[in-house]
Amino acid sequence: xxxxxxxxxxxxxxxxxxxxxxxxxxxxxxxxxxxxxxxxxxxxxxxxxxxxxxxxxxxxxxxxxxxxxxxxxxxxxxxxxxxxxxxxxxxxxxxxxxxxxxxxxxxxxxxxxxxxxxxxxxxxxxxxxxxxxxxxxxxxxxxxxxxxxxxxxxxxxxxxxxxxxxxxxxxxxxxxxxxxxxxxxxxxxxxxxxxxxxxxxxxxxxxxxxxxxxxxxxxxxxxxxxxxxxxxxxxxx
Ligand code: PXP
Numbered sequence: 001x002x003x004x005x006x007x008x009x010x011x012x013x014x015x016x017x018x019x020x021x022x023x024x025x026x027x028x029x030x031x032x033x034x035x036x037x038x039x040x041x042x043x044x045x046x047x048x049x050x051x052x053x054x055x056x057x058x059x060x061x062x063x064x065x066x067x068x069x070x071x072x073x074x075x076x077x078x079x080x081x082x083x084x085x086x087x088x089x090x091x092x093x094x095x096x097x098x099x100x101x102x103x104x105x106x107x108x109x110x111x112x113x114x115x116x117x118x119x120x121x122x123x124x125x126x127x128x129x130x131x132x133x134x135x136x137x138x139x140x141x142x143x144x145x146x147x148x149x150x151x152x153x154x155x156x157x158x159x160x161x162x163x164x165x166x167x168x169x170x171x172x173x174x175x176x177x178x179x180x181x182x183x184x185x186x187x188x189x190x191x192x193x194x195x196x197x198x199x200x201x202x203x204x205x206x207x208x209x210x211x212x213x214x215x216x217x218x219x220x221x222x223x224x225x226x227x228x229x230x231x232x233x234x235x236x237x
Contacts, residue, residue, distance in 0.1 A: 001200065001234050002037035004067050004188070005227055006211025011041075011049035024054050025061050027223060034227035035236065038065035038086070040188075040209045045073050045093055052079055059083050067209065069130070072109070072116050081119060088120050089128040089150055089186075089209075103132035103152040107140035117144050128186060133167075133174035142181040149178055150186040150209065153199060157190025168198050175204040193217065196233055208234065 010027045014020070028039045039062055041050045059066060065086040070076045071093035080088050090113065092104045106113060106129050113129075120127050128148035131137035132155070141149045151174055156167035175185045187199060188209035199205070210230060217226035231237045 001205060001236070002207040003035075003227075003231055003234060003236065004038040004040045004065075004186075004207050004209040005031040005036040005214055005230075006040040006042070006069075006188075006209055007031065007215070008040075008042050008049045008211055009215040010223075011051070011054060015049055024050075025057055028058055028062055030223045031227050032062070032064050034224040035231045036064060036227055037207065038067050040067040040069060040089075040211065042069035042091070043076050043079060045071060045076065055079060055083050055085075059085065067128075072113055077116050077119070080125070081123060084123050084125060087126045087128060087148070089130050089148075090116070090146075091130040101154070103134070103137060104130050105137070106131060106144060107136045110140055110144060114144055117146055121145065130188075133170040135174065135177060138174055138178045138181065138183070142178070142183055146183070148184045148186055148206075150188055151175060151178075152189050153187050153191055154189040156199070157192070157195055171199070172202055175202050179204040193229065193233060200234055 007027050010022050011024055014022055043050050043055055067087040067089055068080055068085040069089045069091050070080060071091060090104055117127050127146045128150050129141040129146045130150045131141060133151050151171050156171060159167045178185050184206050185204045186207040187205055191208060191210045192213035214226045214230055
């Protein structure tokens with residue numbers, strides 16, 4: 001199991017005061033030194049945290065993989081086609097949301113998404129579709145030619161009791177069926193140090209992309225330790 005560390009909220013802190021710090025290049029280097037397998041950033045349409053200049057400078061300095069999360073909007077797609085990240089995760093976006101609230105409707109927006117997926121693939125980018133654990137979306141992702149899906153674990157993370165068990169089952173089933181269709185399967189959103197154990201037991205999962213909980217933990221123990229603690233939990237240290 002690999003860990004992608006999402007550093008968006010380090011940029012949120014910087015944007016809150018418009019200072020040049022904390023420096024994202026340094027943050028990414030610390031996460032990589034701690035053992036992160038990749039760095040995830042989301043260039044949102046409203047540029048609320050990550051800026052285009054971050055994407056460009058991280059592309060030059062990252063020693064692991066860059067996973068760029070993005071909506072299918074022309075200006076962001078243009079940046080991705082120019083910068084050519086190792087991976088692009090296509091996500092839905094709503095301006096007023098606090099964070100990515102649901103999965104991408106690949107089935108419903110197939111015709112709009114397909115040219116972007118093709119253009120990115122032509123550049124050698126590994127494309128991933130961020131979807132809810134729903135078979136209709138899994139099948140559409142396979143049809144659109146994306147090698148990866150990322151299963152949205154937000155509903156699982158927010159649920160309690162039997163509802164959480166049901167969400168877990170949805171993720172398990174989607175991961176299993178996706179693997180049968182030849183898709184590689186990542187997961188992320190809302191994962192933290194306390195809710196990871198059941199997700200780790202899903203054999204098909206390749207990479208977990210985790211941000212908020214790691215950045216929050218880093219306030220107390222430092223970023224390097226926060227990443228190391230997460231790696232230890234996923235059995236990587
Ligand atoms: N994966 C995707 C596609 C996301 O949009 C996000 C949030 O930016 C994450 C993973 C990480 O979620 P969290 O910050 O809750 O760990």
